[in-house]
Amino acid sequence: MPQSPKNDIEQQLKTLETQLETQLKKLGAQINQEIFMQLKNTYLGRNGKLAEIMKTMKQAASADRPAIGKIMNTVKTNIEQRIAALGNRTGGGSTTGQAPIDLTAPGTTPKLGKNHPITQMIYAIYDIFESLNFEIGEGPEIENDWYNFDALNMPTDHPARDMQDTFVLPENLLLRTQMTAVSAREMEQRKPPVRIISIGKTFRRDPADISHTPMFHQFDGIMVDEHINMGHLRGLLHTVMERIFEKKLRVRFRISYFPFVEPGAEFDVSCTICDQKGCPTCKGTGWLEMGGCGMLHPKVLENVGYDPMKVQGLAFGFGVERPVMIKYKISDIRLFYQNDLRFLQQF
Numbered sequence: 315m316p317q318s319p320k321n322d323i324e325q326q327l328k329t330l331e332t333q334l335e336t337q338l339k340k341l342g343a344q345i346n347q348e349i350f351m352q353l354k355n356t357y358l359g360r361n362g363k364l365a366e367i368m369k370t371m372k373q374a375a376s377a378d379r380p381a382i383g384k385i386m387n388t389v390k391t392n393i394e395q396r397i398a399a400l401g402n403r404t405g406g407g408s409t410t411g412q413a414p415i416d417l418t419a420p421g422t423t424p425k426l427g428k429n430h431p432i433t434q435m436i437y438a439i440y441d442i443f444e445s446l447n448f449e450i451g452e453g454p455e456i457e458n459d460w461y462n463f464d465a466l467n468m469p470t471d472h473p474a475r476d477m478q479d480t481f482v483l484p485e486n487l488l489l490r491t492q493m494t495a496v497s498a499r500e501m502e503q504r505k506p507p508v509r510i511i512s513i514g515k516t517f518r519r520d521p522a523d524i525s526h527t528p529m530f531h532q533f534d535g536i537m538v539d540e541h542i543n544m545g546h547l548r549g550l551l552h553t554v555m556e557r558i559f560e561k562k563l564r565v566r567f568r569i570s571y572f573p574f575v576e577p578g579a580e581f582d583v584s585c586t587i588c589d590q591k592g593c594p595t596c597k598g599t600g601w602l603e604m605g606g607c608g609m610l611h612p613k614v615l616e617n618v619g620y621d622p623m624k625v626q627g628l629a630f631g632f633g634v635e636r637p638v639m640i641k642y643k644i645s646d647i648r649l650f651y652q653n654d655l656r657f658l659q660q661f
């Protein structure tokens with residue numbers, strides 16, 4: 315004779331309890347957090363064994379349902395208590411809700427991004443020049459012939475243009491080869507005395523290798539006033555370099571030629587790595603070349619509307635990548651642009 319739905323459900327519930335007991339005995343001391351969660355889902359989950367039996371309730375006669383409900387609740391409570399006890403052992407928490415919140419547990423630290431080492435250096439350089447009363451100059455990365463060359467005393471047929479081969483665009487436009495183009499624009503907008511620092515991307519048609527990339531950053535500064543001389547230039551650059559490298563340095567000028575300055579010089583600092591004992595970075599000379607500088611050529615002053623008989627100006631243009639590479643002993647400039655987090659997270 316087939317069982318009535320009521321007896322059948324009662325039977326199923328009893329079997330379920332026995333099943334759990336047998337399983338627990340078998341597991342013994344092996345119970346860990348993972349097994350605890352599995353048991354909890356298997357027996358008490360939304361699609362668990364107990365829920366399956368509950369679904370069969372509607373097969374029972376309505377008169378039997380209250381009695382069945384009572385048994386079901388007892389069994390459910392039993393199972394819940396059994397499993398909750400395991401939870402306490404494994405730290406898994408209650409069976410009815412989510413795991414309890416431990417207010418004393420350490421929080422999860424979100425992963426924070428940080429500035430690129432080049433950006434960090436740019437901000438540091440801005441800070442240094444702002445403390446010296448310089449204004450920040452800005453200009454377009456796509457520049458015209460005039461500001462990039464002509465205004466800087468490099469007319470169309472000037473041989474110095476060949477040294478700055480870049481990406482040429484139609485209508486006398488090009489990707490700027492030097493930040494001095496921005497200095498020219500900014501000078502034109504103002505009357506002396508002026509102090510401007512411009513930092514940004516510059517472009518040259520150089521294939522990428524260990525020390526070249528077609529795009530790199532420069533900081534370019536000018537200071538125009540009455541009675542400005544090479545002494546101001548040397549003092550200014552000495553201060554700036556010591557603050558960039560965060561150590562005492564010796565500095566020197568080496569005579570050089572740039573069309574937009576007269577006289578022109580290369581500016582060197584004492585090697586920060588070997589303290590002038592000689593090392594591969596300074597090629598044994600004890601000096602590191604930082605960039606070009608000099609007194610603004612009278613033609614340049616005229617081109618931006620200043621009177622070279624009344625004012626003089628100092629100017630300098632240095633790379634941003636180079637001091638970062640020297641400071642952190644980075645041997646390959648390409649590392650800056652490969653977006654490898656293993657590299658970038660070190661700064």
Ligand SMILES: [Zn+2]
Nearest residue numbers: 585588593596
């Ligand atoms: Zn050295």
